[in-house]
Amino acid sequence: MNNIKRKFLVSADIQRWLKQQRSNIQQIEQFYTVSTVDEACYYSKLFPDTYTKVTVDKHGTEEITSINEEVYVLHRKEHLGRIIVKNAYSVMIDESTFVVEKYLKKLEGIYILIGYFQDEKALRNSKTIQDLQPFVLKEIDKDDKYSDHSLALYVKPMEYNLQTFFRKIDAFESPNLFFWQVPQRVYISDGVSLVLYRNIRLLNYYKMNFKKKHFSATLHRLRILLRRTATLLETFSDLFDPKVQHFCTELLKRYYEETKVLRYLYFLNELCATREDAKLTLYSELKSLITEEEKAVVQMLQSQFFTQMIDLLTREIEMQENDKYISLKKEVKNVVRERLKRFEMLLGNTNKVYDDKVLEEIYISMDTLQTLIEDFFHIIGEKESRILVEELNILLKPLREYRNCKEREVILNNIKAKSETKTLDIYPLLCEHEESLKDKIEFALKLLRSSKFYV
Numbered sequence: 001m002n003n004i005k006r007k008f009l010v011s012a013d014i015q016r017w018l019k020q021q022r023s024n025i026q027q028i029e030q031f032y033t034v035s036t037v038d039e040a041c042y043y044s045k046l047f048p049d050t051y052t053k054v055t056v057d058k059h060g061t062e063e064i065t066s067i068n069e070e071v072y073v074l075h076r077k078e079h080l081g082r083i084i085v086k087n088a089y090s091v092m093i094d095e096s097t098f099v100v101e102k103y104l105k106k107l108e109g110i111y112i113l114i115g116y117f118q119d120e121k122a123l124r125n126s127k128t129i130q131d132l133q134p135f136v137l138k139e140i141d142k143d144d145k146y147s148d149h150s151l152a153l154y155v156k157p158m159e160y161n162l163q164t165f166f167r168k169i170d171a172f173e174s175p176n177l178f179f180w181q182v183p184q185r186v187y188i189s190d191g192v193s194l195v196l197y198r199n200i201r202l203l204n205y206y207k208m209n210f211k212k213k214h215f216s217a218t219l220h221r222l223r224i225l226l227r228r229t230a231t232l233l234e235t236f237s238d239l240f241d242p243k244v245q246h247f248c249t250e251l252l253k254r255y256y257e258e259t260k261v262l263r264y265l266y267f268l269n270e271l272c273a274t275r276e277d278a279k280l281t282l283y284s285e286l287k288s289l290i291t292e293e294e295k296a297v298v299q300m301l302q303s304q305f306f307t308q309m310i311d312l313l314t315r316e317i318e319m320q321e322n323d324k325y326i327s328l329k330k331e332v333k334n335v336v337r338e339r340l341k342r343f344e345m346l347l348g349n350t351n352k353v354y355d356d357k358v359l360e361e362i363y364i365s366m367d368t369l370q371t372l373i374e375d376f377f378h379i380i381g382e383k384e385s386r387i388l389v390e391e392l393n394i395l396l397k398p399l400r401e402y403r404n405c406k407e408r409e410v411i412l413n414n415i416k417a418k419s420e421t422k423t424l425d426i427y428p429l430l431c432e433h434e435e436s437l438k439d440k441i442e443f444a445l446k447l448l449r450s451s452k453f454y455v
Contacts, residue, residue, distance in 0.1 A: 004117040009146060010135045014100055014111050017135065023089040023100075030086075031079035032152045040149060043067070043075050081153040082106050093128050107151055112140070145325040154325035158185050165194055174205035178221075181378050184329060191328035192236045193317045195375055199229045200313055207301045214294045216266035219259060226256040229313075231371040235335055241319075244312050251309045258300060262293040264411050268429055278428040281421050289415065332376045333455050339369050340453040350445045356406075359441070363403060366396045384455050391451060395444035398437050405431030 027047040035041055040056045051072040053065045076083070084107065089100040096117050103110040113132065117123040140146045145157045165183060172180055177198050182191050206222040209215075230252035237245050269286045272278045300306060343365045349358060370392060377385035412426040 004119060004123050005141075006115045006117070006123065006129075006139065007141050007146070008113040008115075008132075009137045009140050009143075010100070010111045010113045010132070011137055012109070012111055014113065014132075014135045015102075017132065018089055018091070018100055021089075021091045021093075023091045026088045026090070028084075028086050028088055030084040030148060030152070031076060031081075032149060033075055033078055033080060042148070042152075043072055045072060082151075084148055084152050094122075094126070096122060096126060096128065098128065098132075103151070107156060110146075110151075110157070112146060150325050155187070155327040155330065157325065158187065158327070160186060162186075162190050162193075165190075166197060169194065169198055169201065174201060177202050177205075182328070182376070184379055186328050187324075188236070188326045188328050188331040189239050189324065191332075191379075192232065192239055196229070196232060196313060197317055199225055199232070200310060200317075203229070203310065207306075211298050211301060214298075216263070216270075219263060219266065219297070223256055223259050223263060226252050226259070227367075228371050228375060230256065231368055232375065235368075235372060240316050244316055248309050248313055251305060255300060255306070259297055260407070261411060262290070262297055264408060265290045265293055268408070268412070271429055275428045279425050282424060282426065282429070285415060285419055285421065285424060328376075329379050332372070332379050336369070336372060336376075336380060336455050339365065339372065340455070343369060344453065347445065347449050351449065354445075359399060359402070362395070363399050366392050366399070370396065380455050388453060388455065391448070391453065395441065395448055398440035398444060402434065402437040402441060405434050405437065 029045040029047070030042055032040065032042045038058045042054050042056075044052045044054060046052075049069065051067045051069055053067050053071075053075075055063045055065075057063075083105075085104045086107075087102045087104065089102070091098045091100075096115060099114045099116075101112045101114070103112075113136070115123070115126070115129060117126065123129070144150055145154070151157070160183070165186075169177065169180060180198055182194050182198075186194070203222070203225050206218055206225065210218045210222060230249050233240060233245050233249045233252070265286060269283070269290060272283045272286055343362070346358070346362045346365055350362070370389065373380060373385050373389060380388075409430055412429055416424050416426050
């Protein structure tokens with residue numbers, strides 16, 4: 001009895017070896033149906049007329065039941081994923097059995113060699129295994145993406161070395177990482193891990209740079225990364241440990257909000273310098289507040305929580321297990337389509353009456369969409385991404401400016417309320433075109449309500 005099993009991915013050249021052997025050929029059709037957490041189920045047809053039902057428990061133990069053609073055809077209509085069709089070539093050599101599985105139709109090009117041996121000694125001494133080495137691409141005993149279950153339910157296996165991609169990210173100088181693009185042909189979990197790793201490197205870089213020199217441009221980049229990373233964790237939450245995902249997402253959002261005041265102070269300070277009617281007292285007040293806020297932001301970046309967040313995210317990358325072999329391109333497009341449907345629903349709610357709360361929901365929806373497009377524009381398609389961004393910006397630009405006007409007013413009023421100078425004049429820095437922005441938003445909403453968005 002053959003007790004030892006070894007599985008190899010082999011090249012199509014294995015057919016040259018098969019031609020020299022006496023083999024039994026069996027065509028097999030196989031499909032999976034809805035499974036439970038503890039049990040998978042598939043049906044198999046050995047041509048011409050042998051039908052079986054196989055249940056596999058969580059320990060991998062199979063229970064095989066013979067069924068008739070009618071039952072097989074009935075369940076075939078409810079199959080999940082793709083139907084596997086393959087030819088199995090069985091060869092007996094020196095009391096060992098070798099099976100070459102040649103996959104057909106949608107899995108064409110995949111060849112798998114399975115060797116069955118009596119014991120470890122028979123495996124070690126197998127001359128056949130040595131002769132077959134030129135055809136072997138790799139051993140796949142523990143590579144689940146080549147199981148029939150994964151081949152049926154997920155994308156056709158892709159071959160790449162994930163660590164090579166991480167090394168390529170490491171080879172980039174940190175400022176240039178903003179221009180790095182995630183590879184197209186990777187699985188979703190690997191693609192998200194690479195983007196997260198890129199973001200962590202950039203967060204560390206801009207954190208250190210802001211601590212050294214307090215520049216508004218550095219803060220702006222840091223805030224973009226906080227927002228992008230939070231969006232990434234929220235969008236692909238099922239790829240991460242739930243507790244880590246929740247903790248890190250909340251922190252990233254909190255840090256994004258806590259740096260908002262400093263971002264506005266930088267802007268107001270620059271604006272104040274250009275306005276002739278702005279008083280020196282206001283300029284001095286802003287300078288003093290900027291110094292205080294810079295200290296608070298640096299303290300935040302040096303905090304134990306910030307360090308802990310980065311450590312947890314880094315650990316998630318290292319510990320992540322790929323159990324869903326779904327292509328990055330397919331999943332990203334699905335996510336963007338879902339977000340676009342949500343956005344279209346929100347647009348529909350503005351048909352009659354809307355307020356600032358509705359506009360805020362629309363802004364968050366668009367901002368999330370744009371963040372995803374920025375990270376995955378070449379996955380979605382450069383042309384499609386450009387068209388989408390141009391359409392979204394019809395509304396996003398005036399809406400963002402409108403929000404900025406509102407937030408600027410709140411911050412300036414808070415400055416005035418807390419100032420020792422009771423006559424502090426904030427009027428020169430208030431937004432002057434709020435009403436015209438409302439008109440632009442109204443026009444943009446009307447225009448986009450008649451649009452359909454595609455990727």
